[in-house]
Amino acid sequence: MLETRIRRPSLLDRITTPQQAAALIKDGMIIGMSGFTRAGDAKAVPIAMAERAKTDPFKITLITGASLGHDIDRMLTEAHVLSRRIPFQSDATLRAAINRGEVMFVDQHLSETVEHLRSNQLGPIDYAVIEAAAITEDGGIVPSTSIGNSASFAILAKKIIVEINLSQPAELEGLHDIYIPTKRPSRVPIPVVACDSRVGFPYVPIDPEKIAAIVVTDVKDSFSTVEPADVDTKAIASHLIHFLEQEVEKGRLDLTLQPLQAGIGTIANSVLTGLSDGPFHHLRMYSEVLQDSTFDLFDAGKLTFASGSSITLSAACAERVFGQFDKYKEKLVLRPQEISNHPEVIRRLGVIGINTALEVDIYGNVNSTHVNGTHMMNGIGGSGDFARNAYLSIFVTKSVAKGGKLSSVVPMVPHVDHTEHDVDIIVTENGLADLRELAPRERAGQIIANCAHPDFRDRLADYFQRASVRGGQTPHLLEEAFSWHERSRQTGTMRLG
Amino acid sequence: MLETRIRRPSLLDRITTPQQAAALIKDGMIIGMSGFTRAGDAKAVPIAMAERAKTDPFKITLITGASLGHDIDRMLTEAHVLSRRIPFQSDATLRAAINRGEVMFVDQHLSETVEHLRSNQLGPIDYAVIEAAAITEDGGIVPSTSIGNSASFAILAKKIIVEINLSQPAELEGLHDIYIPTKRPSRVPIPVVACDSRVGFPYVPIDPEKIAAIVVTDVKDSFSTVEPADVDTKAIASHLIHFLEQEVEKGRLDLTLQPLQAGIGTIANSVLTGLSDGPFHHLRMYSEVLQDSTFDLFDAGKLTFASGSSITLSAACAERVFGQFDKYKEKLVLRPQEISNHPEVIRRLGVIGINTALEVDIYGNVNSTHVNGTHMMNGIGGSGDFARNAYLSIFVTKSVAKGGKLSSVVPMVPHVDHTEHDVDIIVTENGLADLRELAPRERAGQIIANCAHPDFRDRLADYFQRASVRGGQTPHLLEEAFSWHERSRQTGTMRLG
Numbered sequence: 001m002l003e004t005r006i007r008r009p010s011l012l013d014r015i016t017t018p019q020q021a022a023a024l025i026k027d028g029m030i031i032g033m034s035g036f037t038r039a040g041d042a043k044a045v046p047i048a049m050a051e052r053a054k055t056d057p058f059k060i061t062l063i064t065g066a067s068l069g070h071d072i073d074r075m076l077t078e079a080h081v082l083s084r085r086i087p088f089q090s091d092a093t094l095r096a097a098i099n100r101g102e103v104m105f106v107d108q109h110l111s112e113t114v115e116h117l118r119s120n121q122l123g124p125i126d127y128a129v130i131e132a133a134a135i136t137e138d139g140g141i142v143p144s145t146s147i148g149n150s151a152s153f154a155i156l157a158k159k160i161i162v163e164i165n166l167s168q169p170a171e172l173e174g175l176h177d178i179y180i181p182t183k184r185p186s187r188v189p190i191p192v193v194a195c196d197s198r199v200g201f202p203y204v205p206i207d208p209e210k211i212a213a214i215v216v217t218d219v220k221d222s223f224s225t226v227e228p229a230d231v232d233t234k235a236i237a238s239h240l241i242h243f244l245e246q247e248v249e250k251g252r253l254d255l256t257l258q259p260l261q262a263g264i265g266t267i268a269n270s271v272l273t274g275l276s277d278g279p280f281h282h283l284r285m286y287s288e289v290l291q292d293s294t295f296d297l298f299d300a301g302k303l304t305f306a307s308g309s310s311i312t313l314s315a316a317c318a319e320r321v322f323g324q325f326d327k328y329k330e331k332l333v334l335r336p337q338e339i340s341n342h343p344e345v346i347r348r349l350g351v352i353g354i355n356t357a358l359e360v361d362i363y364g365n366v367n368s369t370h371v372n373g374t375h376m377m378n379g380i381g382g383s384g385d386f387a388r389n390a391y392l393s394i395f396v397t398k399s400v401a402k403g404g405k406l407s408s409v410v411p412m413v414p415h416v417d418h419t420e421h422d423v424d425i426i427v428t429e430n431g432l433a434d435l436r437e438l439a440p441r442e443r444a445g446q447i448i449a450n451c452a453h454p455d456f457r458d459r460l461a462d463y464f465q466r467a468s469v470r471g472g473q474t475p476h477l478l479e480e481a482f483s484w485h486e487r488s489r490q491t492g493t494m495r496l497g
Numbered sequence: 498m499l500e501t502r503i504r505r506p507s508l509l510d511r512i513t514t515p516q517q518a519a520a521l522i523k524d525g526m527i528i529g530m531s532g533f534t535r536a537g538d539a540k541a542v543p544i545a546m547a548e549r550a551k552t553d554p555f556k557i558t559l560i561t562g563a564s565l566g567h568d569i570d571r572m573l574t575e576a577h578v579l580s581r582r583i584p585f586q587s588d589a590t591l592r593a594a595i596n597r598g599e600v601m602f603v604d605q606h607l608s609e610t611v612e613h614l615r616s617n618q619l620g621p622i623d624y625a626v627i628e629a630a631a632i633t634e635d636g637g638i639v640p641s642t643s644i645g646n647s648a649s650f651a652i653l654a655k656k657i658i659v660e661i662n663l664s665q666p667a668e669l670e671g672l673h674d675i676y677i678p679t680k681r682p683s684r685v686p687i688p689v690v691a692c693d694s695r696v697g698f699p700y701v702p703i704d705p706e707k708i709a710a711i712v713v714t715d716v717k718d719s720f721s722t723v724e725p726a727d728v729d730t731k732a733i734a735s736h737l738i739h740f741l742e743q744e745v746e747k748g749r750l751d752l753t754l755q756p757l758q759a760g761i762g763t764i765a766n767s768v769l770t771g772l773s774d775g776p777f778h779h780l781r782m783y784s785e786v787l788q789d790s791t792f793d794l795f796d797a798g799k800l801t802f803a804s805g806s807s808i809t810l811s812a813a814c815a816e817r818v819f820g821q822f823d824k825y826k827e828k829l830v831l832r833p834q835e836i837s838n839h840p841e842v843i844r845r846l847g848v849i850g851i852n853t854a855l856e857v858d859i860y861g862n863v864n865s866t867h868v869n870g871t872h873m874m875n876g877i878g879g880s881g882d883f884a885r886n887a888y889l890s891i892f893v894t895k896s897v898a899k900g901g902k903l904s905s906v907v908p909m910v911p912h913v914d915h916t917e918h919d920v921d922i923i924v925t926e927n928g929l930a931d932l933r934e935l936a937p938r939e940r941a942g943q944i945i946a947n948c949a950h951p952d953f954r955d956r957l958a959d960y961f962q963r964a965s966v967r968g969g970q971t972p973h974l975l976e977e978a979f980s981w982h983e984r985s986r987q988t989g990t991m992r993l994g
Contacts, residue, residue, distance in 0.1 A: 086934070099969050104936035107970070109918055119847075119888065120749050122934050184755070184847045184888075189686030252617050258681070343886055344841035350616075350681045365913070374969030380918060388885060389840060391616065391681075414975055416862070416913035421606055421877060437583070437619050439601035472596050472871030473604070478911055479983050482975040489975070 005164050006214065007137045014214045021129075021161045021213040022048035027058035029126035032117075032153030035072075036065030036310035036337060037264050037289040038222045040146030042129045042163045044215050046072045053079035061086070063117075063125070065148015065309070065337055066110060066264075066289075066381060069222025077103065086122070087113045088379040099375045107369065110288065110382040111341035114152035118183075127212070128157035130204075131165050133172040139208025140201070143176055143334070144168040145221055146310030151178045151204040151336050159212040166218045171325045174202050176334045192345045195259050195284040195307045198333060223315040226292055229270040232398045235429035236267065237274025240354075240394070243425065243432050244278065255279055259286035261346075261386050262293060263355035264312070267396050269293045271354055271427075276300040286351050288340050288382045290332070292317040298328060307333045309340040341385035353386035357397040359408045360426055360451070362444040362464055363474055364435050366395050366418040372485050373414025380417050387422045399428035399453035405493035407456040409447060411463045412481035426451050440474040456494070502661050503711065504634045511711045518626075518658045518710040519545035524555035526623035529614075529650030532569075533562030533807035533834060534761050534786040535719045537643030539626045539660045540567055541712050547572035556580040560614075560622070562645015562806070562834055563607060563761075563786075563878060564588070566719025574600065583619070584610045585876040596872045604866065607785065607879040608838035611649035615680075624709070625654035627701075628662050630669040636705025637698070640673055640831070641665040642718055643807030648675045648701040648833050656709040663715045668822045671699050673831045689842045692756050692781040692804045695830060720812040723789055726767040729895045732926035733764065734771025737851075737891065740922065740929050741775065752776055756783035758843075758883050759790060760852035761809070764893050766790045768851055768924075773797040783848050785837050785879045787829070789814040795825060804830050806837040838882035850883035854894040854915075856905045857923055857948070859941040859961055860971055861932050863892050863915040869982050870911025877914050884919045896925040896950035902990035904953040906944060908960045909978035923948050937971040953991070 006012055022045050025031060035041030047070070052058075061084040062076065073091035076082050085094065087108030098105040108116075116122035130150045134142040143150055144165055154160050179200030182188050191199045229237075247253045257280055262268040272293035275283070285294060285306035292314050297303035311334070313321060321328060339345065346353075357366045358377065368383050369376060387393040395418070397408045408428065420440060426433045431450035435443045448460045467475035484494040503509055519542050522528060532538030544567070549555075558581040559573065570588035573579050582591065584605030595602040605613075613619035627647045631639040640647055641662055651657050676697030679685055688696045726734075744750045754777055759765040769790035772780070782791060782803035789811050794800035808831070810818060818825060836842065843850075854863045855874065865880050866873060884890040892915070894905045905925065917937060923930045928947035932940045945957045964972035981991040 084936075101938055101965065101968070104939060105970060106934055106936055107918065115844075115888075116934065120747070181845075184845075185691070187845050187847075188690060189688065189841075189845065191686065193685060194682070250617070343844055344686075347612075347840055348678075348681075348684050348686065350684075370969070370971055373975055374964075374967065374971055374973050376970035384885075384916075384918065388881075391612075414973070414978075415971065416916055417918075419881075419913055419916070421604065421881065421914075437603055437613065439581075439603055441598055442601060467871075468598065470871065471598070472867070473602060473873035474867055474871055474912065476871050476911070478870055478979040478986070481911075482978065486976050 002216065004170065005134045005166065008135055008139050008208060011135060011139065011208060011211060011214060014211055015216060016213045018044035018048035018215050021045045021215050022052050024161065024212060025049055025060065025127060030061045030063065030123055032063045032125040032128045032149060032157060034065065034130040034143065034146065034148060034150040035068040036146035036148030037067055037312040038069035038224060039310040039312045040131050040144040040221065041068045041070065041072060042131045043070055043165065043219045044163055044217045045129050045161055047075060049081060050075035050079040053081045059083040063113060063149065065146060065150065088381050090378040095376060105376060107379040109380065109384045110337050111343065111385045114149050114338050117152060117156050123156065125153055125157040127159050127161055128153035129161045130154055131163045133165065133168045133170060135162060136203050139211065140203030140205050142173045142203045144172055147176055147334050147336050148309055149337060151180060154204050154206050155180065160206065160210050161213045161215065162211055163215045163217050166216065167220050169322050169325055171329060175329060175332060176202050178204050178336060179339055190339065190342060190344050192339060193348065195286045196305045196333065223318060224291060224312045226269050226314055227266045229273065232429040233267055233270035234274060236396050236427050237271045239427050239432040240271060241275060241278035243434065256282040258350045258352045258391050259284045261285065261287040261351050261353045263383055264289050264381065265356050267356045268354050271396055276302050286349050288337060295321050295328065298331065305331050307335060307340065309335055309337040341382045343385060343389045346386055346389040350391035351386060352392045352394065353390035354394045354396060355383040355387060357395040359410050359413055360395060360397065360447065361410050361413040362447050362460055363440040364420040364423045364426060364443045364447060365413050365416050366423055367413040367415045368417040370415035372489050384418060387418050392424050393422055394425040394427065395423055396427045399430050399451060404455065405495060406488055407453055407484065407494050409452040409456065409460060410484050411460065412476055414482050414485050441468065499713065501667065502631045502663065505632055505636050505705060508632060508636065508705060508708060508711060511708055512713060513710045515541035515545035515712050518542045518712050519549050521658065521709060522546055522557065522624060527558045527560065527620055529560045529622040529625045529646060529654060531562065531627040531640065531643065531645060531647040532565040533643035533645030534564055534809040535566035535721060536807040536809045537628050537641040537718065538565045538567065538569060539628045540662065540716045541660055541714045542626050542658055543569045544572060546578060547576040550576035550578045560610060562643060562647065585878050587875040592873060602873060604876040606877065606881045607834050608840065608882045611646050611835050614649060614653050620653065622650055622654040624656050624658055625650035626658045627651055628660045630662065630665045630667060632659060633700050636708065637700030637702050639670045639700045641669055644673055644831050644833050645806055646834060648677060651701050651703050652677065654707065657703065657707050658710045658712065659708055660712045660714050663713065664717050666819050666822055668826060672826060672829060673699050675701050675833060676836055687836065687839060687841050689836060690845065692783045693802045693830065720815060721788060721809045723766050723811055724763045726770065729926040730764055730767035731771060733893050733924050734768045736924050736929040737768060738772060738775040753779040755847045755849045755888050756781045758782065758784040758848050758850045760880055761786050761878065762853050764853045765851050768893055773799050783846050785834060792818050792825065795828065802828050804832060804837065806832055806834040838879045840882060840886045843883055843886040847888035848883060849889045849891065850887035851891045851893060852880040852884060854892040856907050856910055857892060857894065857944065858907050858910040859944050859957055860937040861917040861920045861923060861940045861944060862910050862913050863920055864910040864912045865914040867912035869986050881915060884915050889921050890919055891922040891924065892920055893924045896927050896948060901952065902992060903985060904950055904981065904991050906949040906953065906957060907981050908957065909973055911979055911982050938965065
């Protein structure tokens with residue numbers, strides 16, 4: 001069995017224990033680890049690192065693709081291993097440490113991290129720790145359920161630790177398309193011209209001598225905790241379907257739409273699934289994470305192809321998909337996140353990007369990351385890569401949070417991740433605001449009337465009206481702009497009285 | 498003479514007066530006009546439009562490349578012709594009308610406007626009004642000192658009015674490289690792989706039957722009002738040279754650097770000129786507007802090639818350059834602003850982008866556009882296209898404004914054009930903050946210590962320290978974050994006491 005997973009015999013004697021592999025990691029090192037939205041993360045070595053740190057303290061800079069599963073960020077945080085964390089996370093314990101200022105978190109556009117590594121603005125990577133489905137005869141690494149930044153980590157690292165995960169289906173081999181942009185100044189166009197373009201290798205080509213250790217594991221990916229659609233997400237999907245139907249009527253789109261992207265999380269996932277209720281067909285995805293919705297759309301006969309950087313599924317969906325993976329494999333490709341999220345390709349293909357906002361303001365600026373403007377949730381992820389370059393940049397959110405105490409439409413967002421320039425459409429369960437080619441004052445009218453919750457609508461309209469008296473392209477009352485957030489911080493609610 | 502400028506004889510009978518051409522424009526039309534940073538704007542028809550509107554009122558949506566010269570935006574505003582203005586302006590009278598809410602101003606990334614037109618999200622263009630140096634035998638339009646959005650305006654418009662400007666040098670022909678991205682879903686990579694790539698036509702290919710009128714003019718472009726370097730801009734340039742030298746020492750750059758971009762305006766222009774004092778050589782530019790600094794660098798023997806979308810010069814520099822244009826022509830190309838500012842090309846080439854901030858906050862978010870967070874100055878222009886996709890995104894500003902009353906480094910910017918993710922380096926006359934791979938709390942330390950004016954430094958440090966006690970990835974005191982701007986609005990100064 002192991003010989004089919006490690007097909008270069010000379011590497012078999014590098015198999016070791018997680019503890020011995022973890023012992024290679026020294027204080028102050030920069031480590032690049034596989035893992036993107038809980039998929040394809042290294043599962044044994046990081047846990048052994050956390051164990052070791054309990055008696056042998058050390059600190060590292062940890063760079064990943066995106067979020068990790070298996071509570072790895074929690075364990076590394078509790079063991080005080082992390083001094084710096086790049087470019088995304090979604091763990092509650094790590095989040096708290098970040099917000100206490102104990103871990104320096106560099107929140108980065110997901111397409112950009114390996115650009116910084118390649119130009120030596122970040123790095124060098126001391127060890128890449130990469131989960132693989134197999135190692136080829138040439139020593140090439142076949143990733144598992146995600147690529148993320150793994151390919152560049154392995155290529156740029158001084159040394160590599162590979163985790164061969166026997167629980168990952170051998171059929172994953174052939175799924176990946178590893179393309180690395182050529183070096184500047186002779187960089188050529190990225191040849192991806194369609195969702196199903198294959199332009200690279202099915203494995204990461206590396207010098208096998210760089211493989212310092214191989215650890216064999218047999219642990220499944222953490223399942224996603226995506227929640228089922230509810231009445232609000234169904235309403236959001238319904239508004240979006242209606243809007244897209246109108247775009248088809250106006251001749252701007254046909255029923256195959258444009259390649260779709262949906263951000264990580266329950267709302268975007270539910271909305272994408274909801275598109276199967278529309279008249280659309282032969283849909284394609286050019287996204288970063290492929291969630292349950294992708295396979296729901298395949299099974300509904302609506303989707304013809306999906307390109308992503310990871311596959312992150314609920315337990316039930318994982319069983320369905322990996323139990324009959326050959327049914328889907330020909331319609332899938334996984335790419336490095338640099339390519340799945342590349343401005344060049346997203347703009348070329350004309351992607352329809354659907355991302356989740358934490359809150360939006362009356363002019364359409366979006367906060368995706370900072371609770372009350374100060375405390376990090378997860379990170380900007382790929383939302384900026386897509387929103388900036390999309391053919392249509394759509395943000396979805398429920399109009400209230402915390403049982404109705406917080407309005408997701410506010411006078412001014414206290415943290416801006418996406419400026420009004422990068423936000424075309426906002427949808428809540430109440431309705432849809434089409435902001436294209438509107439000036440800020442016009443945008444306010446649309447957002448307040450269509451998206452805000454009725455309980456907060458009058459106060460927003462009143463704020464806008466009083467601000468407009470003072471004039472400006474983007475009217476505000478600065479002394480009052482954050483009063484809703486101040487009330488929320490002090491009393492837990494944005495409601496009056 | 499005219500036959501060399503209008504080389505298709507059948508078009509000679511379309512020559513008419515500005516008044517007759519202006520009479521073609523009807524109320525409610527969408528007009529696409531040439532003009533980018535005062536260069537290559539139509540100079541007769543828009544003035545005739547403003548005249549006509551005094552007795553025959555009408556309103557239009559006016560889309561340009563960027564800002565116009567010759568007070569055209571002023572005249573059209575005073576004649577109440579503008580209902581909507583896209584995507585950039587820099588006129589004081591129009592600015593005031595925008596801030597009163599009388600003209601709806603859609604402030605757009607300069608690379609994006611024609612994408613919206615091409616996909617029918619904006620438009621259709623009723624008339625394109627385009628200044629040209631010549632019309633070819635085939636009816637192709639040879640632009641003058643800018644391309645901006647003119648090529649797509651002409652291609653997409655129902656009808657075209659051409660202004661043949663005899664004062665524009667005939668030698669401009671051959672300078673332009675008109676490449677239009679192919680239609681989706683079969684769009685192919687933009688083949689620009691170097692600053693000097695030539696990938697298109699030297700004229701705009703159109704159906705000559707669309708030319709409804711030709712007006713002959715003989716009026717020079719408005720000169721730029723760029724101010725000479727002063728002690729502060731020299732200090733900024735000096736800090737930047739020192740930083741770039743260090744990057745060379747670290748092996749991240751060589752002495753030819755990466756292709757350079759500099760935003761419009763005095764500070765960026767002065768800083769770019771200042772680079773001639775460094776050890777750099779064989780520099781290249783991939784920019785939007787080519788200002789005096791470009792030709793200063795050519796004349797200093799430092800620059801080998803410059804790509805832009807317009808040439809905007811002071812009177813003295815214009816005389817020098819256009820008096821001996823053959824000396825420069827082989828080292829220049831003008832492109833549509835969609836290409837000069839395209840994320841795909843900027844990222845591929847690895848541009849070093851130098852743009853001017855109105856103000857920055859302690860975490861490195863940048864306000865480029867809104868005075869006191871509400872009142873529009875000019876617009877975001879191309880700064881976002883470059884800052885997001887640059888190899889190095891540099892923002893420059895003097896540390897104080899209004900004779901020292903306003904700090905350009907503030908606790909929180911009240912309008913965000915560029916988020917901290919897109920800002921690598923901030924330089925003021927006091928010093929340089931290298932923000933790469935730093936978390937927000939670390940960024941604050943750098944910015945306050947290196948960039949803030951000494952008169953405001955302690956108050957910024959105090960704000961940051963008190964905010965940090967409250968915790969968070971990006972600490973703030975929301976109730977106080979805009980207190981500096983509130984003071985400024987009410988008293989004209991951010992200073993205390």
